[in-house]
Amino acid sequence: MTRSTATPRAPSRPGSEIPVRVWQVLATPRWVGLTLAAVLAVAGCVALGYWQFTRTQDLLAAERAQASVEAPLLEVAPDPGPLDGAAIGRAVLASGVYEAVGQRLVAQRLNDGGQAGWWVLTPLRLDSGGTLAVVRGWVADGPVAGSAGAGGAEAARAGPAPETGAVTVRGRLQPSERFYGASAQRTDAALTRIDTGELTDLWGPDVRGGFLVLGSQEPAPGPGAPQFIAAPVVAGGGGGFPWQNAAYTLQWVVFAGFAVVLWFRWLFDDVRRARRGQETGPAAHVGAPG
Amino acid sequence: MPAPIRAALTRYRVMAYLTGVLLAVMTVVGLPFKYVFDGQATWYAIGWVGHGWAYVIYVGVALDLAFRLRWSLVRSLLVVLAGTIPFMSFVAEHYVSRDVRRGYDDPTPVEGPAQSADRGRH
Numbered sequence: 001m002t003r004s005t006a007t008p009r010a011p012s013r014p015g016s017e018i019p020v021r022v023w024q025v026l027a028t029p030r031w032v033g034l035t036l037a038a039v040l041a042v043a044g045c046v047a048l049g050y051w052q053f054t055r056t057q058d059l060l061a062a063e064r065a066q067a068s069v070e071a072p073l074l075e076v077a078p079d080p081g082p083l084d085g086a087a088i089g090r091a092v093l094a095s096g097v098y099e100a101v102g103q104r105l106v107a108q109r110l111n112d113g114g115q116a117g118w119w120v121l122t123p124l125r126l127d128s129g130g131t132l133a134v135v136r137g138w139v140a141d142g143p144v145a146g147s148a149g150a151g152g153a154e155a156a157r158a159g160p161a162p163e164t165g166a167v168t169v170r171g172r173l174q175p176s177e178r179f180y181g182a183s184a185q186r187t188d189a190a191l192t193r194i195d196t197g198e199l200t201d202l203w204g205p206d207v208r209g210g211f212l213v214l215g216s217q218e219p220a221p222g223p224g225a226p227q228f229i230a231a232p233v234v235a236g237g238g239g240g241f242p243w244q245n246a247a248y249t250l251q252w253v254v255f256a257g258f259a260v261v262l263w264f265r266w267l268f269d270d271v272r273r274a275r276r277g278q279e280t281g282p283a284a285h286v287g288a289p290g
Numbered sequence: 291m292p293a294p295i296r297a298a299l300t301r302y303r304v305m306a307y308l309t310g311v312l313l314a315v316m317t318v319v320g321l322p323f324k325y326v327f328d329g330q331a332t333w334y335a336i337g338w339v340g341h342g343w344a345y346v347i348y349v350g351v352a353l354d355l356a357f358r359l360r361w362s363l364v365r366s367l368l369v370v371l372a373g374t375i376p377f378m379s380f381v382a383e384h385y386v387s388r389d390v391r392r393g394y395d396d397p398t399p400v401e402g403p404a405q406s407a408d409r410g411r412h
Contacts, residue, residue, distance in 0.1 A: 037363065247339045251346050258353055262366075265357050282362035 020274040025267065030281060034266065041259040049252030056245040067091070070170065073132065073212075080130050082196070083175045083210035089231070092212065093170045096126040098134075098162035102203050105159050105190040111138040112230050118142050120159040120226040121194060121211070123203045124169060131203050133194060133211035134169055136162065137226025143188040158190075160224050163217070171215040172231035291394040298355045299390055303383055305348040310379035312341040317376045348373045359390065 025031055073094040077087045099122070106119040117140045124132045143158035177193040186192065199207045213231035270280040291299075316337045323329040349370050356366035372382035 034363065243335050244338050244342075247342050251342050254346050255349065258349060262353050262357065269357070269360075282360050282365070 017275045018277055020271060022267070022271055025271050025274055025280075031267065031270070034263065038259050038263040042256045045252045045256035045259065049249050049256070052245050052248040052252060056242050056249060059242040059245065073126075073173075074128055077173065077208070077210070080206070080208045083173060087173050088175050088210070090173050091170070091215070092173055093168060094124065094126055094128075094132055094212070095166060095168045096124040096132065097166055098164070099123045099125055099131075099203075100161050100164070103159055103162065104202070105139075105143060106135075106194060107142070107186065107190045107192055109138060111227055115140070118159065118190065119194075119229070121191065122162045123199075123207070124167070124212075127166075129206070131207045132169075133196075133199055133203075133207065134171070135174075135194070135211060135213045135229070136160075136217075136221070137214060137228050139226050143190055158188075160226055163219060163221065168218045169212060169214055170217070171212045173210050174213055174231060175210050291390070295355075295358055295390070295394075298351070298358050299387065301351040302348075302355045303387060305344065305351050306373070306379045306383035306386075309341065309344045309348040309373050310377065310383075312337065312344055313373075313376050313379070316341055345373050348379070355386075359393075 026035065067089055068091050070091040070093055073092040076090045076092050077083060102123040104121045106121050108116065109119040110116055117138050119138055120136045122134050122136050124134045126132055139159055141158075174194075176196040178195050178197065191198065194211050196207055196209050213229060215228060215231070273280050320334055320337055323331070324334055352369050352373070353366060355361075356369065361369075369382050369386060372378040
């Protein structure tokens with residue numbers, strides 16, 4: 001920037017001020033240039049911030065896309081033990097036969113509308129061996145009254161009966177619900193959580209870790225079947241949330257703010273100096289390159 | 291040196307060192323870790339995000355110093371950009387500190403109203 005003066009300079013005397021308007025300073029070539037530079041700086045910062053914002057969105061979308069690519073169960077979770085972190089939330093498909101006698105209701109579960117009811121949990125004997133716990137959906141009605149107590153096995157069969165014969169299930173994997181201590185014992189034989197350890201006691205030692213929340217099924221469930229529930233989609237396997245790009249987005253916005261603040265500080269400093277008859281523009285007395 | 295300038299210079303120097311050290315570590319250790327050894331670690335992202343915010347503060351305090359010392363726009367930008375090149379913030383800090391000290395230790399008095407007329411154009 002070249003040095004220029006806003007107004008005809010007069011030697012300043014104490015108590016006297018030269019009447020200089022802000023627009024008179026703004027109209028000088030120096031300030032036209034500085035204003036243009038400030039506008040360009042803000043536009044540049046906003047553009048770069050927007051670019052980082054789209055980068056963040058793209059990375060998140062790529063993660064979601066990766067999480068929703070459907071794969072056979074044994075590819076996503078080859079180990080029948082507890083679910084790997086990367087397998088949680090993944091979309092899988094598996095084939096087998098439901099075992100109606102092992103079906104249980106899980107108490108105090110909401111449907112997607114937030115209505116309280118029961119989840120229907122059915123063991124699926126897999127064609128590839130092993131048993132997969134499948135949440136077939138949500139029902140409003142619990143175990144049939146009167147069948148509890150001595151007839152616990154009757155109550156245990158509560159809930160719509162599953163399809164007989166071979167089925168292919170598609171859905172999302174969820175981890176075993178082993179959050180608290182021992183689960184509460186209920187007189188109606190319903191479960192309070194889906195815990196692989198407890199299911200092993202019920203269904204045998206070949207129960208796989210975690211469970212599947214059913215999203216679709218072939219053949220399609222008939223009328224009266226449990227309502228499907230949405231399983232949480234968890235992005236996994238990638239680098240996680242793109243903190244770097246998200247932070248850069250915010251930082252570019254801050255830089256744009258810096259440009260505006262500096263413009264104002266310099267402008268009003270120059271106005272003040274012009275009113276006192278001092279020279280405006282960069283000072284030569286300190287910190288000058290040399 | 292007036293106390294506000296001294297304080298602004300100290301703020302600038304602290305941030306120049308902090309930003310410079312973070313950037314040096316992330317380029318000398320972080321980049322080979324990721325791109326040569328294919329490493330994946332949380333500290334890598336934390337390091338860059340930390341450097342990013344340190345640099346934001348660096349820019350803030352550098353522009354504050356630039357305003358107080360009435361640097362030219364070009365000089366201000368050069369000092370700000372020095373923080374983005376590995377090891378350059380140390381170099382910039384050295385020259386800025388030297389020039390500011392020299393400016394105030396100079397026997398010619400600091401500019402006042404009486405001097406402004408005979409200083410003329412540069």
